[in-house]
Amino acid sequence: MNTGSIIGAIMKLNLLFSREISDDLREFVIKTLKRFFKKVEIQIVDFSINLDLFYNKLRRQVDLDKLISSLAAKSDNLFLMIISKDAYVPGLNFVFGVAIPYRGAIISTYRLKMTTDKNLFLMRLSKTIKHEMGHVFGLMHCKNYCVMRFANSLYELDKKSSEFCRRCYKKLEKIGVL
Ligand SMILES: [Zn+2]
Ligand SMILES: [Zn+2]
Incomplete structure (x- = not known):
């Protein structure tokens, strides 16, 4: 799908959670999405994805490249x-997350949760949701100073803005998701 075909279409987002x-967290994710991406219709789905198939036992990590291709x-x-x-x-x-423009994204809460401060965790999650969804909408x-700034560590994630800069915001506005 290119940018042209996404404009004006009803944008539906399939939302999936691992078991x-x-x-509480599901509700937070839905609230965050609805508060910001107002024009996007959210539907919770369950594709019965077996995460074990994408789990690398040696690394003890999920291979998001493979998982996102399968979801796509x-x-x-x-x-x-x-x-x-x-x-x-x-x-x-x-990675905190991955995205394919105009297709979808995956976010892992594992590293974001490395804090005893619940509010900090939620702030990290909301930044990551905006960031990955920004990619989904082509950013x-x-x-x-922008949530679309690349963050390679929790330090960088905590330091960057929780908002889109003016330029990125305008692009999203033009696509029609806000
Ligand atoms: Zn990114
Ligand atoms: Zn920006």
């Missing part, structure tokens, strides 16, 4: 999946 994700093949709509296991893509030690990494 262990608590009800199953999902008719845009998608976002939240998992709690640690995650990687080949070439990187770990690239941004050098501004």
Whole structure:
């Protein structure tokens, strides 16, 4: 799908959670999505994904490259999946999330949760949701004080803005998801 065909279409997002994700957290994710991406219709789905198939036992991490390809093949709509296991893509030690533009994204809460401060965890999660969904709607990494700034560590994630910069915000507005 290119940008042209996404504009004006009803944007539906298939939302998936791995089993262990608590009800509270599910609600938080839905609230975060609804508060920001107002024009996106969310539907919770369950593709009965067996995460074991994507789990690398030696690394004790989920291979998000493989998982996102599998989801992209199953999902008719845009998608976002939240998992709690640690995650990687080949070439990187770990990732907070991955995205395919105009298809979907996956977020792992594993590293985000490495704090005793619940509010900090939720702030990290909400930043990561905005960031990965930004990619889903075609945004690239941004050098501004912006949630689309690339973060390679919790330090960088905590330091960056929780909001889109003016330029990124305008792009999202133009696509029609806000
Ligand atoms: Zn990114
Ligand atoms: Zn930006």
